[in-house]
Amino acid sequence: MVLPVFAPARVVRFFVFLLLLGVSARAAAPAVTEARWRALRAAAEPAALYTLLYALPKGGDLHNHLAGSNLPEWLYAFGTDPARNGGDVFYVRARFASPAAAIDPAQRFATIRRYQYEALPPADRAEFIPLGELTDAERQIWLDGLRLDQPDEGRKEFFNVIWARFIPLWRNPDVRLELLAENLKAYGAEGMRYLETQFDLNGLADNAGAPIPPEAALPRLRALLARPDVAASGVIPRFQVTVLRFAPDAESRLAEAFAWVDAHRDLWVAINLAGIEEDGFGYPLRFLEKFRELRARYPEIKLSIHAGEMDGPDHHIRDTLLLGATRIGHGVNLLKDPDTLLLLQGGQRAYVEVNLISNRLLQYTPDLAKHPFPEFLRTGVPCGLNTDDRGMWDSNLTDEYYTAVTLFNLSWAELTGLARSSLRHGFVEADTKEKLLADYETRLARFEAALAEGTPAEALAKLAAATRPVTYGYARRNWGLSFPAAP
Ligand SMILES: [Zn+2]
Structure with missing residues (x-):
């Protein structure tokens, strides 16, 4: 560039302007051109492509349920280590007086805590074994019972069975907090720097079964986040309170969620509605009046709401925008509502949190080649890739990237733009967001x-x-990809 030496002040102002825009970091052309990216892809075997995507700097995961993000092996490790579970003991219903087939699937290999075990009549107790004493074969059944690893499992197994099997573990405060730490470390290792997860301190109980109020658990959460090994993950966590939309008391839960988020804005940044939309109780417009009433009482609280995680056409995404959401979880059926699609293609109204593997395993898009993600990405609907309940998919964020690159032939600009977009649409406070974006570049x-x-x-x-x-x-199951563990 030829500098106009006769107008130095104007030149300085121009460069300051560029700096303010954040253009300077990207002023030079990226070192990886599209041609280079195509050459890398052509040279890369699947393992090499996966390695590249694992090492690739990533932005945020904005659609994540922490209770569903835990690998079954982690649950086992914390469940059997008294030093990491506050001295609790977990028992598994692994021996059956009646034929296993006659028992509710959610009760087969279900886990309970010691106080629950001790309250059982002796005949029922005989069916339970301490988690750490399961045989190898039983342990494998327990682990597999917490993930969707069979083609015939899908939505019913997910919604009706898996959660019920492990929730008592999740009510143990040590286990819940250690699992948050484990997630931050694993996400950090694959290059992620921001986790906006659906996580709260509700439903905790001590080893005697006494409820622990969320406010009493909060100092422990803050201490955990300050722990050197957790901070070293490099991942900044922020939380959303999620209300189960189909619950009869969802409106009063929503009011509690507003109060909690308002009182803890340094860590909690949004409210979400989750759960099946289609059962006649969870439809978005049920909550319109409640949101309006709560909005009149509190300074702005951001909303990211599950919508369009549906098979057929409907107006749930449009109705969810009406609720005030600026982020939409899933949006699977958006193409079936053209007016709303056109609205979102404007690029300003909302960001769609895409969850490819979730949509496949819960059979909303069994054939991922037909997923609407490339249509969103390439027609101006802001969107990004997320993991949803990755513990139950037995996967990570790199798997989402690998799926997108291999199925939809992402360009380098599209691939790297996903991370940038995820950070821009996070609800984290503005100064931290700026730091995250600069760090990403x-x-x-x-x-x-x-x-x-x-x-x-x-x-x-x-x-x-x-x-x-x-x-x-x-x-491993889908692409035959596994790598040697660290020595
Ligand atoms: Zn979700």
Whole structure:
């Protein structure tokens, strides 16, 4: 560029303007051009592509249920380690007096806490074994019972069975907090820096079964987040309170959620509605008056609401925008509501939190090649990739990226834009968001510089030597991908 030396003040102002815009970090062309990305992809075997996507700097996961994000192996590890579960003991219903087939599936290999076990009549107690004393075969059944690893499982197994099997573990405060820490570390390892998860301190009970009020558990949460190993994850967490939309008392829960978020705005940033939309109790417009009433009482509280996680056409996404949501969870049936699609293509009104693997395993889009995600991405609907209940899918955020890249042939600009967009649409406070975005550009520039060096094969080999991807059952079962564990 030729600098107009006769107008230095104007030049300085111009560069200050660029800096203010944040343009400077991207002023140079990215080191990875689209041609380079195509060459890298052509040279990459599946394991090399996965490694690249694992190491790729990522932004935020904005659609995440923390209770559903825990790998069954983590639940087992915390459930059997008194040092990490506050000295509790968990029991599994693994031996049956009546034929297993006659027992409610949610009760088969269900887990309870010691105080619940001790309250059982002796005949019932005989069916339970301490979690740590299951045989190898029983332990495998217990682990597999907490994930969707069979083709015939799907929605019913997910909604009616899996959650009921492990919720007593989730009511243990030590286990819940340690699982949050474990998630932050695992997400940090795959390059994520912001987790906006649906997480609260409701429903906790001590080892004697006495309820722990959320306010009493809060100092423990703050202490956990300040712990050096947790801070070292590099992931900034923010929370949403989620209300089960089909519950008869959902309106009063919503009022409690507003009060909690309003009183804890440094950590809680939004409210969500989740649960099946289609049973006649969970439809969005049920809550319109309640949201309006609560909005009149509190300064703005952001809303991210599940909508359009449905098979058929309806107006749930439009109605959810009317509730005041600026983020839509899933939006699977958006293409079936063209007026709302046109509204969202404007790019300003709402961000769609896409969850590919969830939509496949819960059979909303059994064939992911037909998922609306590329249509959102390429027609101006702001969107990004998220994990939803990854513990139950046995997966991670890299699996979502790998799915999108391989099925939809993402360009480098599309791929890296996903992370940027996720950070822009997070509900985290503005100054932290700016830092996250700047940090993303720095990390991406470093990553691109490494990827641009040498031949594509050399760059991929260098990356493979420096990266130790972690895969779970989903990547193993679907793509045959697993990597040696850290020594
Ligand atoms: Zn969800």
